[in-house]
Amino acid sequence: MLSELINPYYLQIASxxxxxxxxxxSIYITLATGQLSLGHAGFMSIxxxxxxxxxxxxxxxxxxGIVIAAVFTGLVGVIIGFPALRLHxxxxxxxxLGFGEVIRVLFVNWENLTNGAIGIANIPxxxxxxxxxxKDIGFEPAALGLRxxxxxxxxxxxxxxxxxxxxxxxxxxxxxxxxxRAYASIKMDxxxxxxxxxxxxxxxxxxxxxxxLLAGFAGALYAHMTAYISPSDFDYHRAVxxxxxxxxxxxxxxxxxxxxAIFLSSLPEVLRSVSEYRFMIYGALIVFxxxxxxxxxxDMNVMNWLKRSKSKKKEGKHGTGSKENQ
Amino acid sequence: MNKxxxxxxxxxxxxxxxxxxxxxxxxxxxxxxxxxxxxxxPVKATIGVVSYLTGGGASYGEAITxxxxxxxxxxxxxxxxxxxxxxxDSAGKQEEALNAAQKLMNSDNVDAIIGPTLSTEMFVVGPxxxxxxxTILGTSNTAEGVPQLGDYVFRNSIPETMAIPAAVEKAxxxxxxKKVAILYGNDDVFTKAGYDVMKQVAEDKNLEVVTTETFxxxxxxxxxxxxxxxxxxxxxxLASALYNEGAVILDQARKMGIDVPFVGGNGFNSPEVITxxxxxxxxxxxxxxxxxxxxDEKVKNFVEKYKEAYGMEPDQFAAQAYxxxxxxxxxxKNAGTNDRDAIRDALAEIQGFEGVLGTMSFDEDGDxxxxxxxxxxxxxxxxxxx
Numbered sequence: 001m002l003s004e005l006i007n008p009y010y011l012q013i014a015s016x017x018x019x020x021x022x023x024x025x026s027i028y029i030t031l032a033t034g035q036l037s038l039g040h041a042g043f044m045s046i047x048x049x050x051x052x053x054x055x056x057x058x059x060x061x062x063x064x065g066i067v068i069a070a071v072f073t074g075l076v077g078v079i080i081g082f083p084a085l086r087l088h089x090x091x092x093x094x095x096x097l098g099f100g101e102v103i104r105v106l107f108v109n110w111e112n113l114t115n116g117a118i119g120i121a122n123i124p125x126x127x128x129x130x131x132x133x134x135k136d137i138g139f140e141p142a143a144l145g146l147r148x149x150x151x152x153x154x155x156x157x158x159x160x161x162x163x164x165x166x167x168x169x170x171x172x173x174x175x176x177x178x179x180x181r182a183y184a185s186i187k188m189d190x191x192x193x194x195x196x197x198x199x200x201x202x203x204x205x206x207x208x209x210x211x212x213l214l215a216g217f218a219g220a221l222y223a224h225m226t227a228y229i230s231p232s233d234f235d236y237h238r239a240v241x242x243x244x245x246x247x248x249x250x251x252x253x254x255x256x257x258x259x260x261a262i263f264l265s266s267l268p269e270v271l272r273s274v275s276e277y278r279f280m281i282y283g284a285l286i287v288f289x290x291x292x293x294x295x296x297x298x299d300m301n302v303m304n305w306l307k308r309s310k311s312k313k314k315e316g317k318h319g320t321g322s323k324e325n326q
Numbered sequence: 327m328n329k330x331x332x333x334x335x336x337x338x339x340x341x342x343x344x345x346x347x348x349x350x351x352x353x354x355x356x357x358x359x360x361x362x363x364x365x366x367x368p369v370k371a372t373i374g375v376v377s378y379l380t381g382g383g384a385s386y387g388e389a390i391t392x393x394x395x396x397x398x399x400x401x402x403x404x405x406x407x408x409x410x411x412x413x414x415d416s417a418g419k420q421e422e423a424l425n426a427a428q429k430l431m432n433s434d435n436v437d438a439i440i441g442p443t444l445s446t447e448m449f450v451v452g453p454x455x456x457x458x459x460x461t462i463l464g465t466s467n468t469a470e471g472v473p474q475l476g477d478y479v480f481r482n483s484i485p486e487t488m489a490i491p492a493a494v495e496k497a498x499x500x501x502x503x504k505k506v507a508i509l510y511g512n513d514d515v516f517t518k519a520g521y522d523v524m525k526q527v528a529e530d531k532n533l534e535v536v537t538t539e540t541f542x543x544x545x546x547x548x549x550x551x552x553x554x555x556x557x558x559x560x561x562x563x564l565a566s567a568l569y570n571e572g573a574v575i576l577d578q579a580r581k582m583g584i585d586v587p588f589v590g591g592n593g594f595n596s597p598e599v600i601t602x603x604x605x606x607x608x609x610x611x612x613x614x615x616x617x618x619x620x621x622d623e624k625v626k627n628f629v630e631k632y633k634e635a636y637g638m639e640p641d642q643f644a645a646q647a648y649x650x651x652x653x654x655x656x657x658x659k660n661a662g663t664n665d666r667d668a669i670r671d672a673l674a675e676i677q678g679f680e681g682v683l684g685t686m687s688f689d690e691d692g693d694x695x696x697x698x699x700x701x702x703x704x705x706x707x708x709x710x711x712x
Contacts, residue, residue: 007433008428008458009428012424016425108513116512116518117514117518118522125453128453148457149458152457153428226420226424226450227450228446233420272415279417
């Protein structure tokens with residue numbers, strides 16, 4: 001019964017969607033302080049390469065490798081954050097785009113470590129590692145009536161689902177904390193928030209570091225999901241793709257990039273039946289979006305509207321209050 | 327805060343429901359409906375194809391699917407096997423290729439897969455096919471280590487480790503070569519892999535490498551490196567480039583007065599080189615599995631039919647795909663069933679299969695064994711290099 005329901009194809013897509021959600025949240029965090037970064041593909045590649053090299057060449061356990069990769073990328077993000085402080089808007093975008101390219105070229109040329117353009121193959125695969133682990137402790141997927149490939153896809157999907165929920169939960173909590181409010185005020189007006197006593201340097205770098213850490217984390221997961229990485233996976237196309245999640249979904253609330261990631265990663269699969277036209281439709285949709293809803297699909301108004309229509313259903317209770325909660 | 331959590335979980339639940347609902351619809355046939363061949367009717371099998379159909383390399387995917395469709399028409403007419411092709415796009419990206427392959431293996435329950443187009447995609451898809459126990463035949467993957475991905479992974483395209491040494495060997499026989507210069511694109515998987523082979527070959531043949539120069543994809547000015555190469559006066563230039571950059575390099579080299587022959591890799595082998603570089607392309611030596619002017623009944627027949635159907639000459643990708651489907655058909659026929667494991671075993675046993683590329687066999691890894699043809703451009707035409 002269970003084996004009938006579980007199709008690795010859908011789980012595979014769902015896993016990539018979850019990965020893209022993490023990437024969408026990572027760009028949202030930097031955007032939350034009004035910093036437009038195109039370096040997230042670069043951060044992602046640092047995370048991916050760090051974890052791949054650690055687990056493959058130095059026999060570091062997979063989980064530890066991913067954590068080290070994320071922390072290391074976060075540190076790189078903090079270092080990049082300092083010079084980035086001096087730049088605003090499109091200038092920061094160009095500088096971070098340059099950073100991403102520098103990282104890519106570094107990985108192309110640092111051949112004895114990264115294997116150059118050929119890339120790194122045979123990286124320990126998240127699902128296959130879980131399978132061997134569970135077999136070691138005496139659990140056979142067959143006990144659940146699952147084939148190995150079903151078990152692997154299911155394990156990866158569930159793991160990513162838990163991680164993604166945890167990440168989203170964390171950042172929603174943060175948004176309603178002192179840090180989140182500081183971010184929001186910096187985004188509104190930097191001078192005014194400085195005048196009010198908010199340490200802009202600290203919060204901007206914190207946001208940049210958080211975004212980098214999360215992107216590096218997603219990169220490490222990506223490396224262990226596909227088991228193969230090469231520098232060309234992290235070119236500026238990837239940076240733009242990540243940014244589009246936030247632009248399409250909206251960058252005002254955290255649900256914007258999440259929706260953007262879900263929608264834009266499932267669209268090519270849904271449109272598989274029209275094969276060669278699918279990317280045309282994809283492109284056209286983004287053009288229409290930008291023309292009619294430049295702030296993204298989900299913004300504050302949509303959230304408030306959703307909330308109101310929800311509270312209206314609850315009869316006998318007051319539907320007002322806590323509007324500014326988001 | 328509470329509301330947020332509620333919202334979060336409701337969103338997640340909706341996602342889960344959608345996924346589960348989608349799973350429910352399409353997996354009715356999970357497990358594969360093996361149909362044993364009746365004593366009379368042809369063996370039926372579904373073959374999945376993962377190909378690069380949209381994006382920068384769409385021309386490769388088009389040639390491959392054209393070759394496959396043509397082969398399938400002929401096979402249907404011959405009536406020994408009845409194959410159904412299910413073609414999916416990979417857009418040249420690893421994730422897309424993996425999604426497409428998962429769909430074919432788990433939703434469409436194909437019996438074997440042909441593709442994906444790029445070696446980078448194969449590195450991601452191959453292990454997954456191995457895990458699912460589905461035979462996968464790459465028709466255009468030339469990188470090292472592809473057939474070693476697993477027992478179910480095969481390829482019928484010749485790797486660079488076979489093509490480049492063959493071309494260099496022939497060049498050494500004809501010309502008196504002591505000094506070589508190497509040129510390669512260092513930011514592309516394909517050209518970098520070619521370079522690794524060239525370096526090895528130069529070492530094996532005791533050739534003096536006077537210089538090794540690198541360039542990047544889409545570079546347009548090669549004069550600085552060519553000036554350096556010219557001053558060092560090599561007897562032969564080994565160039566690992568894709569045809570678009572390669573043709574420009576040839577053009578600029580000849581204009582600067584470098585008239586020594588060039589040896590290129592598999593990616594340098596395209597009729598486009600002559601279109602772009604014109605007279606400058608003369609003297610380019612490549613080893614290739616495919617030669618359209620070969621004096622062979624099968625080849626002539628294929629070229630004629632392909633021209634009639636698609637209005638152009640078949641390139642190497644089309645020919646490899648065409649032979650690829652014939653190999654799969656042969657395996658299905660020999661297996662007598664569409665059982666996934668039986669197809670794998672039958673494919674591994676194929677020896678001395680005659681296709682348009684030549685005589686093909688598989689070694690124990692599932693790699694192709696065949697003699698590449700060495701060609702040279704002379705008088706703006708590819709001819710066999712003797």
